[in-house]
Amino acid sequence: MAKVKICGLANCNDALNATNLGADFVGFHFIKESSRKVSEKLAFDVISKLPPFVTPVAVFCNEDEKALVSVIKKLNIKNVQFNGSETLEYCKTVKDSQNVKIFKFSKVNSNEDMLQVESYKDVVDYLVLDVAYKDGEQTKFNYDIVLKIQGFKIPVFISGDIVAEDIKGFLDKTSPYGFEANESVERLPKRKDYDKMSSFIKAAHGLRI
Secondary structure (H helix, E strand, O other), rough: OEEEEEEEOOHHHHHHHHHHHHEEEEEEEEOOOOOEEOOOOHHHHHHHOOOOOOOOEEEOOOOHHHHHHHHHHHHHOEEEEEEEOOOOHHHHHHHHHHHHHHEEEEOOOOOHHHHHHHHHOOOOOEEEEOOOEEEOOOOEEEEHHHHHOOOOOOOOEOOOOOOOHHHHHHHHOOOOOEEEEHHHHHOOOOOEHHHHHHHHHHHOOOOOO
16 A cells, blocks of 8 residues: 655645545645745644654745744654755765755656666665656656665655556555655545545555545
8 A cells, every 4th residue: 555645735634634535744845946836834833733644744845944944843743855966975964964865856767867766765765756748648656666665665746747647557566665746636626626635645555436
C-alpha cells in the first residue's frame, strides 16, 4: 500500500477531508508565486487541528533561508519540501540546523536528470518525482526512470499531474513509496474535490475506485 501526500491545501475543511480519507501527508505552499500560497496563521490554525497520525509538510521554492527558518519555527514543523533549484548544500544546512526531514522535488525524464537527483540521495529524506512527458496529445510516464531511482534506496513519491486512473500503471510496473496529488484533485484553486481525493487515495492504497 503506497503512501499519499495531498499538496497545495489552503483551508481546514480540505485538510481534514484529506486526513479522514486516509492521506498520510498534507502539504502547504509557502511559494510566493503559487496560487495555493497560504499564510503562516492559516497554516498554523489548520495544522493545530490535524490528528497526530498525519504529517504536515511546508513547501518552498528557492526561498530565502531566513524566511524559511521563520516559517519552520512559527509552525513548529518537522518536514519541509523544496520545489526549486535548492542546492545540495542548502538542503543539508536546513536539515541539520533545523532538525527537519527534507523532501526534494525534481522533474526527471533523462539520465542526466537522474544523475542530478542521485546526488541528493544521501542528504534528503524523500524524493518527489515528476516523470510525466507528452507524446503528442497524450501524457505518458517514464517508468524505467522510476525503477532506476528506486535503486538509490530512498523513499520516492510520484508527483506531476497524475490522477487516480494513472496509479495502477505505476503499481503494476514499479513500487514507489507514495504518490503526491495537487492540481489533479482540485475543484478550483485552493479548493480540493472530495471525490477526486477519495479516488486518488483509494487507488494508491490498492482499493477499488
